[in-house]
Amino acid sequence: MNSSTATTVFLPIALVVIMLGLGLSLTVADFTRVARYPRATVIALGCQILVLPALCLGLVLLFDLDPALAVGMMLLAASPGGTTANLFSHLARGDVALNITLTAINSILAVVTLPIVVNLALDGFMDGEDAIGLQPDKMLQVFAIVLVPVAIGMLIRRRAPEFAARLNQPVRIASIVVLVSVIAVAVFQERGNVIDYVQSVGIVALIFCLASLTVGYYVPRAFQVPRGQAVASSFEIGIHNSTLAITIALSPALLDSAEMAIPAAVYGVLMFLPGGVLAYVMNKRRETPAEIGT
Incomplete structure:
Protein backbone atom coordinates (compact mmCIF):
# COMPACT_ATOMS: atom_id res chain seq x y z
CA MET A 1 0.00 0.00 0.00
CA ASN A 2 1.72 3.14 -1.21
CA SER A 3 1.19 6.51 0.45
CA SER A 4 -0.92 8.91 -1.59
CA THR A 5 -2.91 12.08 -1.15
CA ALA A 6 -5.94 9.93 -0.36
CA THR A 7 -4.19 8.12 2.48
CA THR A 8 -1.89 10.82 3.85
CA VAL A 9 -4.28 13.79 3.68
CA PHE A 10 -7.88 12.65 3.45
CA LEU A 11 -7.54 9.62 5.75
CA PRO A 12 -6.53 11.80 8.74
CA ILE A 13 -9.41 14.12 7.85
CA ALA A 14 -11.75 11.14 7.89
CA LEU A 15 -10.40 10.10 11.29
CA VAL A 16 -10.88 13.62 12.67
CA VAL A 17 -14.48 13.66 11.42
CA ILE A 18 -15.10 10.22 12.97
CA MET A 19 -13.66 11.25 16.33
CA LEU A 20 -15.62 14.52 16.21
CA GLY A 21 -18.76 12.47 15.65
CA LEU A 22 -17.84 10.34 18.65
CA GLY A 23 -17.45 13.48 20.76
CA LEU A 24 -20.87 14.74 19.70
CA SER A 25 -22.36 11.54 21.13
CA LEU A 26 -20.50 11.70 24.46
CA THR A 27 -21.11 13.45 27.75
CA VAL A 28 -19.19 13.47 31.02
CA ALA A 29 -21.71 10.90 32.26
CA ASP A 30 -20.35 8.43 29.72
CA PHE A 31 -17.01 8.50 31.53
CA THR A 32 -18.48 8.36 35.03
CA ARG A 33 -20.88 5.56 34.08
CA VAL A 34 -18.03 3.15 34.82
CA ALA A 35 -19.25 3.20 38.43
CA ARG A 36 -22.41 1.44 37.24
CA TYR A 37 -20.48 -1.27 35.38
CA PRO A 38 -17.24 -1.67 37.37
CA ALA A 44 -13.19 -5.55 29.11
CA LEU A 45 -10.33 -3.09 29.49
CA ASP A 66 7.40 -10.16 7.99
CA PRO A 67 8.67 -7.62 10.57
CA ALA A 68 6.73 -4.63 9.22
CA LEU A 69 3.51 -6.65 8.97
CA ALA A 70 4.09 -7.96 12.50
CA VAL A 71 4.38 -4.41 13.82
CA GLY A 72 1.24 -3.48 11.86
CA MET A 73 -0.69 -6.31 13.52
CA MET A 74 0.49 -5.20 16.98
CA LEU A 75 -0.53 -1.62 16.15
CA LEU A 76 -3.98 -2.92 15.25
CA ALA A 77 -4.20 -4.94 18.47
CA ALA A 78 -3.35 -1.84 20.52
CA SER A 79 -5.94 0.33 18.75
CA PRO A 80 -9.13 1.00 20.74
CA GLY A 81 -12.59 -0.06 19.68
CA LEU A 102 -15.71 1.63 26.91
CA THR A 103 -15.06 3.53 23.68
CA ALA A 104 -14.62 6.78 25.60
CA ILE A 105 -12.24 5.30 28.17
CA PRO A 115 2.71 3.83 21.84
CA ILE A 116 3.99 1.38 24.45
CA VAL A 117 2.81 -1.68 22.49
CA VAL A 118 4.02 -0.27 19.17
CA ASN A 119 7.45 0.68 20.52
CA LEU A 120 7.90 -2.78 22.05
CA ALA A 121 6.90 -4.33 18.73
CA LEU A 122 9.31 -2.10 16.80
CA ASP A 123 12.10 -2.98 19.20
CA GLY A 124 11.35 -6.69 18.92
CA PHE A 125 10.73 -7.04 15.18
CA MET A 126 12.68 -4.21 13.52
CA ASP A 127 16.39 -3.46 13.42
CA GLY A 128 18.47 -0.29 13.41
CA GLU A 129 16.79 2.97 12.49
CA ASP A 130 13.57 1.15 11.65
CA ALA A 131 13.14 0.49 15.36
CA ILE A 132 12.69 4.19 16.12
CA GLY A 133 8.98 4.56 16.73
CA LEU A 134 6.53 6.69 18.64
CA GLN A 135 8.66 8.98 20.78
CA PRO A 136 7.14 11.35 23.43
CA ASP A 137 6.67 14.18 20.93
CA LYS A 138 4.92 11.79 18.56
CA MET A 139 2.69 10.59 21.40
CA LEU A 140 1.39 14.16 21.58
CA GLN A 141 0.41 13.88 17.92
CA VAL A 142 -1.49 10.67 18.70
CA PHE A 143 -3.16 12.59 21.51
CA ALA A 144 -4.16 15.33 19.07
CA ILE A 145 -5.47 12.85 16.48
CA VAL A 146 -7.56 10.91 18.98
CA LEU A 147 -8.69 13.25 21.74
CA VAL A 148 -8.81 16.81 20.43
CA PRO A 149 -11.69 16.14 17.99
CA VAL A 150 -13.50 14.19 20.71
CA LEU A 155 -17.75 20.83 24.09
CA ILE A 156 -20.18 21.52 21.26
CA ARG A 157 -22.71 19.12 22.78
CA ARG A 158 -22.37 20.70 26.20
CA ARG A 159 -22.60 24.33 25.05
CA ALA A 160 -25.14 23.83 22.26
CA PRO A 161 -26.94 20.51 22.72
CA GLU A 162 -29.62 21.24 20.12
CA PHE A 163 -27.01 22.19 17.53
CA ALA A 164 -24.99 19.09 18.40
CA ALA A 165 -28.08 16.93 17.97
CA ARG A 166 -28.66 18.41 14.50
CA LEU A 167 -24.98 18.05 13.65
CA ASN A 168 -24.63 14.48 14.88
CA GLN A 169 -26.33 12.72 11.97
CA PRO A 170 -24.66 14.76 9.18
CA VAL A 171 -21.25 14.22 10.79
CA ARG A 172 -21.85 10.48 10.99
CA ILE A 173 -22.88 10.38 7.35
CA ALA A 174 -19.93 12.56 6.33
CA SER A 175 -17.47 10.36 8.22
CA ILE A 176 -18.82 7.25 6.49
CA VAL A 177 -18.76 8.90 3.06
CA VAL A 178 -15.22 10.25 3.49
CA LEU A 179 -13.90 6.99 4.93
CA VAL A 180 -15.48 4.80 2.24
CA SER A 181 -14.25 7.19 -0.46
CA VAL A 182 -10.69 7.16 0.87
CA ILE A 183 -10.65 3.37 1.16
CA ALA A 184 -12.14 3.02 -2.33
CA VAL A 185 -9.47 5.30 -3.83
CA ALA A 186 -6.69 3.51 -1.92
CA VAL A 187 -7.96 0.09 -3.03
CA PHE A 188 -8.25 1.28 -6.65
CA GLN A 189 -4.69 2.62 -6.57
CA GLU A 190 -3.48 -0.70 -5.16
CA ARG A 191 -5.81 -2.95 -7.14
CA GLY A 192 -2.84 -4.93 -8.48
CA ASN A 193 -1.61 -5.71 -4.96
CA VAL A 194 -4.90 -6.35 -3.14
CA ILE A 195 -4.70 -10.12 -3.55
CA ASP A 196 -1.13 -10.14 -2.23
CA TYR A 197 -2.15 -8.07 0.79
CA VAL A 198 -5.02 -10.40 1.65
CA GLN A 199 -2.81 -13.45 1.20
CA SER A 200 -0.06 -11.99 3.39
CA VAL A 201 -2.15 -11.13 6.45
CA GLY A 202 -5.74 -12.10 5.62
CA ILE A 203 -5.79 -15.36 7.57
CA VAL A 204 -4.04 -13.79 10.57
CA ALA A 205 -6.40 -10.81 10.56
CA LEU A 206 -9.49 -13.02 10.32
CA ILE A 207 -8.33 -15.35 13.10
CA PHE A 208 -7.46 -12.34 15.26
CA CYS A 209 -10.92 -10.86 14.70
CA LEU A 210 -12.66 -14.12 15.59
CA ALA A 211 -10.44 -14.58 18.65
CA SER A 212 -11.04 -10.98 19.78
CA LEU A 213 -14.82 -11.34 19.53
CA THR A 214 -14.66 -14.66 21.39
CA VAL A 215 -12.42 -13.37 24.17
CA GLY A 216 -14.54 -10.25 24.50
CA TYR A 217 -17.67 -12.30 25.11
CA TYR A 218 -16.62 -15.41 27.01
CA VAL A 219 -14.10 -13.88 29.43
CA PRO A 220 -16.72 -11.50 30.90
CA PHE A 235 -17.84 -5.92 19.91
CA GLU A 236 -15.79 -3.27 21.69
CA ILE A 237 -12.82 -5.64 21.78
CA GLY A 238 -13.40 -7.30 18.41
CA ILE A 239 -14.15 -4.25 16.24
CA HIS A 240 -10.97 -2.17 16.29
CA ASN A 241 -10.51 1.40 15.10
CA SER A 242 -8.62 0.37 11.97
CA THR A 243 -8.80 3.94 10.66
CA LEU A 244 -6.67 5.11 13.58
CA ALA A 245 -4.16 2.32 13.01
CA ILE A 246 -3.90 3.08 9.28
CA THR A 247 -3.47 6.80 9.95
CA ILE A 248 -0.68 6.24 12.49
CA ALA A 249 1.08 3.79 10.17
CA LEU A 250 0.95 6.04 7.10
CA SER A 251 1.52 9.43 8.71
CA PRO A 252 4.98 10.80 7.75
CA ALA A 253 5.19 12.32 11.22
CA LEU A 254 4.50 9.01 12.98
CA LEU A 255 5.48 5.57 11.62
CA ASP A 256 5.60 6.53 7.94
CA SER A 257 5.23 2.93 6.77
CA ALA A 258 2.78 1.82 4.11
CA GLU A 259 3.50 -1.85 4.85
CA MET A 260 2.58 -1.43 8.52
CA ALA A 261 -0.82 -0.11 7.41
CA ILE A 262 -1.67 -3.29 5.49
CA PRO A 263 -2.90 -5.40 8.46
CA ALA A 264 -5.30 -2.68 9.62
CA ALA A 265 -6.53 -2.09 6.06
CA VAL A 266 -7.24 -5.79 5.55
CA TYR A 267 -8.77 -6.12 9.02
CA GLY A 268 -10.97 -3.07 8.44
CA VAL A 269 -12.66 -4.91 5.58
CA LEU A 270 -12.71 -8.46 6.95
CA MET A 271 -14.08 -7.55 10.41
CA PHE A 272 -17.54 -6.78 8.99
CA LEU A 273 -18.17 -10.42 8.06
CA PRO A 274 -17.68 -12.08 11.49
CA GLY A 275 -19.03 -8.97 13.22
CA GLY A 276 -22.19 -9.04 11.12
CA VAL A 277 -22.69 -12.78 11.57
CA LEU A 278 -22.24 -12.51 15.34
CA ALA A 279 -24.65 -9.57 15.54
CA TYR A 280 -27.25 -11.57 13.59
CA VAL A 281 -26.83 -14.66 15.78
CA MET A 282 -26.97 -12.66 19.00
CA ASN A 283 -30.02 -10.75 17.81
CA LYS A 284 -31.90 -13.97 17.06
CA ARG A 285 -30.90 -15.67 20.29
CA ARG A 286 -33.33 -15.33 23.18
CA GLU A 287 -32.03 -14.63 26.66
CA THR A 288 -32.85 -17.11 29.38
CA PRO A 289 -33.99 -15.84 32.79
CA ALA A 290 -30.58 -16.80 34.20
CA GLU A 291 -28.77 -14.72 31.57
CA ILE A 292 -30.95 -11.69 32.21
CA GLY A 293 -30.28 -11.82 35.91
CA THR A 294 -26.52 -12.37 35.76
Missing part, protein backbone atom coordinates in the same frame (compact mmCIF):
# COMPACT_ATOMS: atom_id res chain seq x y z
CA ARG A 39 -16.79 -5.39 36.80
CA ALA A 40 -17.69 -5.35 33.11
CA THR A 41 -15.52 -2.29 32.46
CA VAL A 42 -12.44 -3.59 34.26
CA ILE A 43 -12.66 -7.01 32.60
CA GLY A 46 -8.10 -5.85 30.85
CA CYS A 47 -8.84 -7.96 27.77
CA GLN A 48 -8.21 -4.99 25.50
CA ILE A 49 -4.94 -3.84 27.07
CA LEU A 50 -3.37 -7.14 28.18
CA VAL A 51 -4.97 -10.16 26.50
CA LEU A 52 -5.29 -8.90 22.92
CA PRO A 53 -1.64 -7.81 22.46
CA ALA A 54 -0.49 -11.15 23.88
CA LEU A 55 -2.91 -13.03 21.63
CA CYS A 56 -1.83 -11.01 18.59
CA LEU A 57 1.84 -11.61 19.38
CA GLY A 58 1.21 -15.34 19.48
CA LEU A 59 -0.46 -15.24 16.05
CA VAL A 60 2.32 -13.08 14.58
CA LEU A 61 4.97 -15.52 15.79
CA LEU A 62 2.94 -18.58 14.78
CA PHE A 63 2.50 -17.34 11.20
CA ASP A 64 6.02 -15.87 11.06
CA LEU A 65 4.92 -12.57 9.52
CA GLY A 82 -14.22 1.97 16.96
CA THR A 83 -17.60 3.63 16.83
CA THR A 84 -18.75 0.82 14.52
CA ALA A 85 -18.72 -1.41 17.61
CA ASN A 86 -21.65 0.60 18.97
CA LEU A 87 -23.71 -0.16 15.86
CA PHE A 88 -22.94 -3.88 15.97
CA SER A 89 -23.75 -3.97 19.68
CA HIS A 90 -27.10 -2.27 19.03
CA LEU A 91 -27.94 -4.81 16.32
CA ALA A 92 -26.97 -7.67 18.66
CA ARG A 93 -29.05 -6.31 21.57
CA GLY A 94 -25.97 -5.52 23.60
CA ASP A 95 -25.59 -2.83 26.25
CA VAL A 96 -24.84 0.14 23.98
CA ALA A 97 -24.38 2.47 26.97
CA LEU A 98 -21.50 0.26 28.11
CA ASN A 99 -20.09 0.32 24.58
CA ILE A 100 -20.05 4.11 24.61
CA THR A 101 -18.37 4.13 28.01
CA ASN A 106 -10.38 3.20 25.61
CA SER A 107 -9.74 6.24 23.43
CA ILE A 108 -8.02 7.98 26.34
CA LEU A 109 -6.04 4.96 27.52
CA ALA A 110 -4.84 4.31 23.95
CA VAL A 111 -2.84 7.53 24.04
CA VAL A 112 -0.56 5.77 26.54
CA THR A 113 -0.97 2.06 25.81
CA LEU A 114 -0.77 2.23 22.01
CA ALA A 151 -13.08 17.07 23.16
CA ILE A 152 -14.35 19.57 20.58
CA GLY A 153 -17.39 17.40 19.90
CA MET A 154 -18.15 17.08 23.62
CA ARG A 221 -19.28 -14.32 30.98
CA ALA A 222 -16.78 -16.46 32.90
CA PHE A 223 -16.80 -13.69 35.51
CA GLN A 224 -20.61 -13.67 35.55
CA VAL A 225 -21.01 -10.42 33.66
CA PRO A 226 -24.60 -10.11 32.31
CA ARG A 227 -25.07 -11.23 28.73
CA GLY A 228 -25.93 -7.79 27.33
CA GLN A 229 -22.73 -6.33 28.80
CA ALA A 230 -20.71 -9.29 27.51
CA VAL A 231 -22.09 -8.66 24.01
CA ALA A 232 -21.03 -5.01 24.30
CA SER A 233 -17.58 -6.09 25.46
CA SER A 234 -17.27 -8.56 22.58
